[in-house]
Amino acid sequence: MQGDRVMNTVEIAATRLHELDANLERIRSNSREYYDSARDKADVEQYYSSLHRDEEDGKALFHALTQLLTDTHKNKIPYKNSDEYLKTEVDLHDDGYLRSIYSGKEAEPHQVIEEDMNEISAADETSHLGHNVNIEHVVPQSWFDKHEPMRGDMHHLFYCEKTCNARRGNKVYVDFSDYNPDDFRTDWVHDECGKGEGGDGSSDGQFEPEYAKGMVARAMLYFILRYPKAIEQAYVKKQDVDVLLKWHKDFPPNLKYEKHRNQAIYKIQGNRNPFIDLPELADRIDFSVYKPLH
Template sequence: MGRKRRKDAPLIKNIAEHKEWQKKDRTRTSLTLLQNQEKIRQNTKFYYDPEKDKKDIEHYYKNVIGKEIKGLNLFYHYHNLVKKTHKNQLPYFICKDHYLYTWVDFQPDGTVKSIYSGEKSDPSRIIQEDFEIIQKRYEQFQALLEIVSKKDISLLKKMKSIDLRLKYNTEHIVPQSWFHAREPMKSDLHHLFVCHPECNVKRSNYPFHDFSFYQPESPKEKIRNRCGVVKDGRFEPEHGKGTVARAMMYFLLRYPNEIKKSSLKQINLSLLIHWHESFPVSIYEKHRNQSIYYIQGNRNPFIDFQELAYKIKFPFHIGSCGVKES
């Protein structure tokens, strides 16, 4: 009996979480969305206020700015800051539904873009789609529990199959499998982005890469698909390279000991820095950073200080292969 309970435990936990998430008031989420869209239509500073953000930055980094710190010491100064100030750690579905879709991932016009394709969507449609997916996942996990009780099956494979078929409109820039889907990493808004399910599936848990035969930034490049290119277990996105690079560097700074060693070795740091340099910070990212600061309490320093990427030294070995490969 004990063995059976241990086998069922992940599934039972999944069912309980989905049951709870189904109870959430979607009407309130939709109302918050409409209110935020109306506010930015009336006043663009509600979306992003550069003067206020400048003061926030000065206050947040007051114990770091101006100090002569380099290398590993610089890393730990910023690591300690973003960890200590990450005070409000919310459940994943609260972050995704109530914050990401209704405010954090807004474009200046109140729409959202899929991070890898750049395709615009109405946030209300995203919210509705995810609500329907929650219901379907709950029903299928329930059905799976009944099968498990009757005969021996590969439970984890079946659960993974449901996860793969019923994806949410959210992408973790650092794949969940790299950190065993643990909290607070899973719910950290700094690496959560709106992403169409097909792009989410295409990226899978592959590391980022830059292929010599693919130039999505060039006007001569034909759009191969809506998401990017996958080859030999690596992925190059169609859109959002600088944004994803800064999000991943934040994760490395905030959680230096949480990524599996096998996954850590696949990260190409020189590529991330190249994308960071080639695709500068946008108003959209500044809006995200300011918004997440008010929600979580911490910031992404690579958005606030772009030069930090060249000064900091990470305390572990990660990939540093060339930028362009075939």
């Protein structure tokens, strides 16, 4: 049994490394393979063709987007299989490296995959083969009781070094009045991940990332639209949507990486993040629809 488990781990690693190499070769041979702005623009027009973008009723717009994101989410990837896509294609930057979502710390993807497999093999837990050991759920799993398809929805999954993943835990996102990521450090700031205070996010736990506030805000706003009834009430009450909307506006979706991710996930899952494609919609969506559902 031990030998079978080790062999299975080796096979998984070999498959993922092969997929990674193929994707890196494709990206390096043609930059448009990483992100093709013309293709993206055409896909955006097609995807939202049935949406009344000038809808003035914010509640109707919320519901219309929820329906669109749900209907087009054709391929629901289980969380245990998300590594097949995230670290081999979806989360790659255009230089071929991974970067931790909260710190921006660079990581070489071959090394990350190999370290994952070594850790899984050493854990002696056959049921966890292929399980992600350094993937951050922007909406923590405890907020929705680890249910699928939320758990494996790649629009809110990001590569994250384990230290930062643990520091965030299931804390809600906040803007600390005394924290400036550029020049502020205290004992609560760990490995340039951000600032955290308190414990559980359903009570007093709070976290402000060092990096990528706009990206994580858009990921959580997507989740709220796609799964408006999924988040447990304690977290609905604690997570301030206005903070997310502020980060979305302050840090707009201009990075090629974020657009690449959205396009790659669209290719795999079938649905898109409207806050990346049509960021101006955030001002017109009525998120008060979300809280009464709980």
